[in-house]
Amino acid sequence: MGSKITINPVTRISGFLEIEVEVEQNQIIDAKSSGMLFRGFEKMLKGRPPLDAIFFTERICGICSTAHSMASTLALEDVLNVSPNENDKIIRDFMHGCEFVQNHLRHFYQYTLPDFVRGLEISPLYTNTHNDYRLPGELNKELSKHYMEALEYSRLAHEMLAELGGKAPHTHGIFVGGVTINLDAAKWIKIKSILVKIKEFVNARMIPDVYTIAKYYPDYFYNGFGYRNLLSYGVFDSYEEKELFYIAPQVMINGERQKFNSEMITENIHRAWYEAGKIEQRPTEPTIDENLHKEDAYSWIKAPRYDQNPMEVGPLARMLLSGNYRGGISTMDRTIARVLEANKIVVIMEGLLEKMQLQSTQQGEYEIPKLVKGKGLIDTTRGALGHWISIQDQEIHNYEIITPSSWNLSPEDSIGFKGVVEEALIGTKINDLTNPVEIGRIVRSYDPCVSCATHVISDRYEPIRISVV
Amino acid sequence: METIGPCHVVKSKKTTARSIVNLAIKELQNNKKDKINLIWLEATGCSGNIISLLNAENPDVMYLLQEMVSLKYNNSLMAAEGEKAFKQFLDTLDTEFILVVEGAVSTKDNGLYNIIARYQGKAITAMEAVNLAGEKAKYVLAVGTCASYGGISAARPNPSNSISVAEFLKREVIRIPGCPSHPDWVIGTIANLIAFGNLELDSKNRPIMFYSITIHDHCPRRSYFDKGIFATKLGDLECMFKLGCRGPITRTDCPMRQWNGYVNWPIGANTPCIGCAGESFPDGMEPFVRY
Numbered sequence A: 001m002g003s004k005i006t007i008n009p010v011t012r013i014s015g016f017l018e019i020e021v022e023v024e025q026n027q028i029i030d031a032k033s034s035g036m037l038f039r040g041f042e043k044m045l046k047g048r049p050p051l052d053a054i055f056f057t058e059r060i061c062g063i064c065s066t067a068h069s070m071a072s073t074l075a076l077e078d079v080l081n082v083s084p085n086e087n088d089k090i091i092r093d094f095m096h097g098c099e100f101v102q103n104h105l106r107h108f109y110q111y112t113l114p115d116f117v118r119g120l121e122i123s124p125l126y127t128n129t130h131n132d133y134r135l136p137g138e139l140n141k142e143l144s145k146h147y148m149e150a151l152e153y154s155r156l157a158h159e160m161l162a163e164l165g166g167k168a169p170h171t172h173g174i175f176v177g178g179v180t181i182n183l184d185a186a187k188w189i190k191i192k193s194i195l196v197k198i199k200e201f202v203n204a205r206m207i208p209d210v211y212t213i214a215k216y217y218p219d220y221f222y223n224g225f226g227y228r229n230l231l232s233y234g235v236f237d238s239y240e241e242k243e244l245f246y247i248a249p250q251v252m253i254n255g256e257r258q259k260f261n262s263e264m265i266t267e268n269i270h271r272a273w274y275e276a277g278k279i280e281q282r283p284t285e286p287t288i289d290e291n292l293h294k295e296d297a298y299s300w301i302k303a304p305r306y307d308q309n310p311m312e313v314g315p316l317a318r319m320l321l322s323g324n325y326r327g328g329i330s331t332m333d334r335t336i337a338r339v340l341e342a343n344k345i346v347v348i349m350e351g352l353l354e355k356m357q358l359q360s361t362q363q364g365e366y367e368i369p370k371l372v373k374g375k376g377l378i379d380t381t382r383g384a385l386g387h388w389i390s391i392q393d394q395e396i397h398n399y400e401i402i403t404p405s406s407w408n409l410s411p412e413d414s415i416g417f418k419g420v421v422e423e424a425l426i427g428t429k430i431n432d433l434t435n436p437v438e439i440g441r442i443v444r445s446y447d448p449c450v451s452c453a454t455h456v457i458s459d460r461y462e463p464i465r466i467s468v469v
Numbered sequence B: 001m002e003t004i005g006p007c008h009v010v011k012s013k014k015t016t017a018r019s020i021v022n023l024a025i026k027e028l029q030n031n032k033k034d035k036i037n038l039i040w041l042e043a044t045g046c047s048g049n050i051i052s053l054l055n056a057e058n059p060d061v062m063y064l065l066q067e068m069v070s071l072k073y074n075n076s077l078m079a080a081e082g083e084k085a086f087k088q089f090l091d092t093l094d095t096e097f098i099l100v101v102e103g104a105v106s107t108k109d110n111g112l113y114n115i116i117a118r119y120q121g122k123a124i125t126a127m128e129a130v131n132l133a134g135e136k137a138k139y140v141l142a143v144g145t146c147a148s149y150g151g152i153s154a155a156r157p158n159p160s161n162s163i164s165v166a167e168f169l170k171r172e173v174i175r176i177p178g179c180p181s182h183p184d185w186v187i188g189t190i191a192n193l194i195a196f197g198n199l200e201l202d203s204k205n206r207p208i209m210f211y212s213i214t215i216h217d218h219c220p221r222r223s224y225f226d227k228g229i230f231a232t233k234l235g236d237l238e239c240m241f242k243l244g245c246r247g248p249i250t251r252t253d254c255p256m257r258q259w260n261g262y263v264n265w266p267i268g269a270n271t272p273c274i275g276c277a278g279e280s281f282p283d284g285m286e287p288f289v290r291y
Helices: A041-046 A048-058 A065-080 A086-116 A135-165 A187-216 A315-320 A331-355 A404-409 A418-426 A437-444 B008-034 B048-054 B060-066 B082-092 B128-135 B143-147 B166-169 B181-197 B220-226
Strands: A003-007 A019-025 A027-035 A230-232 A251-253 A256-258 A265-269 A303-306 A371-380 A383-392 A395-403 B035-041 B069-073 B097-102 B116-120 B121-127 B139-143 B175-176
Touching: A019 A048, A019 A418, A019 A437, A027 A418, A041 A048, A041 B128, A048 A065, A048 A383, A048 A395, A048 B082, A065 A086, A065 A371, A065 A383, A086 A135, A086 A187, A086 A331, A086 A437, A086 B048, A135 A187, A187 A331, A230 A315, A230 A383, A251 A315, A251 B128, A303 A404, A315 A331, A315 A383, A331 A418, A371 B069, A383 A404, A404 A418, A418 A437, B035 B082, B035 B128, B048 B060, B048 B097, B048 B181, B060 B069, B060 B128, B060 B181, B069 B082, B082 B116, B082 B128, B097 B128, B097 B143, B097 B181, B116 B128, B121 B128, B128 B166, B139 B166, B143 B166, B143 B175, B175 B181
Parallel strands: B035 B069, B035 B097, B097 B139, B139 B175
Antiparallel strands: A003 A019, A019 A027, A230 A251, A251 A256, A265 A303, A371 A383, A383 A395, B116 B121
């Protein structure tokens, strides 16, 4: 029996996460990740007007709200049998791109950098809490400066989004049928000029910065592996032009590529606080009941699996599957892939700008069918996001959401597969048990969004291992 | 040419200048030291208000953190993690501080729906943290609609029994609703508190400077409403009232202030206001869109 290390809060992520690891002879031999917030969006959505799902599900997450407006809009377009025209689709994809850029900039500079860069000069928020800072003085100073500079560019990414969608976070302009904005040249040139600035920053700062970190922390190419199973639902995949194309839906399991089939997606509840007739459900099935008395359950996140396999989702999965990144799978590869993806997305956005026409949006008046089911699957900043909707009597009858962070942060399933992040932690060597910096660095490389992962409902439970005085 | 010796006036001028600079630096340092502490607690919500704060501009978030307040605790931004992080929260409780809460307070099962830390083996719920800090804070700011009124976290059937910070704390809480709250509303309120003290609040404890008028009062599409010309679908340029616009019952300065670099706002994107800063959001504001 090894010693236990618990980290809660895992800061510099979105939401509330607890990581517990068991360590023997400075090596992690077991790991558990638990989400720590429940709101119950799926239950709240029941009975609401279907079109409201867009603005409603955005509020699952403050850092990736546009991801949910994309997936909910696609699910609604599926059930309403609506397709946006080409121009509206281009503008919508551009808006989705803004969200990627905002997220990647903030994740790399505000969330990741403090793990590797000493003494950012906005104490007391940046107290140095360990001794494993390795950048030489000048470089360290330079990267701290970039931390401050980056704030302007992530803000500008949201400004582009607001220009087209009213405001951000929780933007308004993405809707069934495409977008709601009527593009004019003033708006077009404004977003174009902002994108130039962001591109410059990504290339002159962000990309060199991640390689600087990689140079001084090369051991992080040798931890945080996970299962090496990769999944993407595809994003920016409907254009013929090569420079606008990113990735079609893809799966890689044990090194073998497979054709993606959404029917293979299940959620396993073995170690999650849920009770149902079956240990695993499909997202098209009704929301299941909760049971916090369940023995040995330790997470409020269900375990999504693809054909029984835990899958890594996110920038590294996309960059590897699409052939845009030639490195391996590790903590540092994950961090580098995210930064390189920021540039990839910016280039796609440039291409989308060139294709935009100054046309009015083609919004319609949408009639909700009496009885219908549909889904919206798309890769978003943190990976594969799925919304499954069922409508009865023109109301939402059932709504299921599987977020990217549920894929990455899931608990152990009934086959015995741990979650992806848990697996990535197991085997890691901890140099200093009083300052286990490796844990936070590995976990953050997945850019966890626990606001998203723990949106699901858990009712009537009582605490098992948590005692509150 | 006669050689002139060092003039004592010039000499003293030099030292005077230096001592003034030194005094100024000292003053500055003292001021920095005297900046009031701030705890920004994320509770039951989406952590979108801290993201909105990062979108602030003139002053931006760096100005806020370097010149206005001393931010001691925030889950999204702080470097420390685990117990070391939470200790910074605890250590701040015995100082003079402003408490910002974003997110509602989930009260179900004694708050266990939202655990924000584990300290010395003990789970700390958001409910407990809001209570601990709320009792001692000089000012409490409920930022965003969840903290202000329960918001989307308390949406029917309210699975986590979420309530507003004011309802939970039973003390004066300044409400800065909005989903998310505009960074100007937050920073402006803090500026008022630290530079001028008393803040003028309305009957719902919202700063009057931001919440005194309805969106409808200052809507640029008001003339369409007055003439009875209404949009029939999103994307239209006329009054959004018949599509379900909640501008007439929602008090914020969105039409004038606008968002994200002051470039746009929801009605500017040809969509109705969904009343996200209102007390009854979201249940009382639905449907968000109707034809």
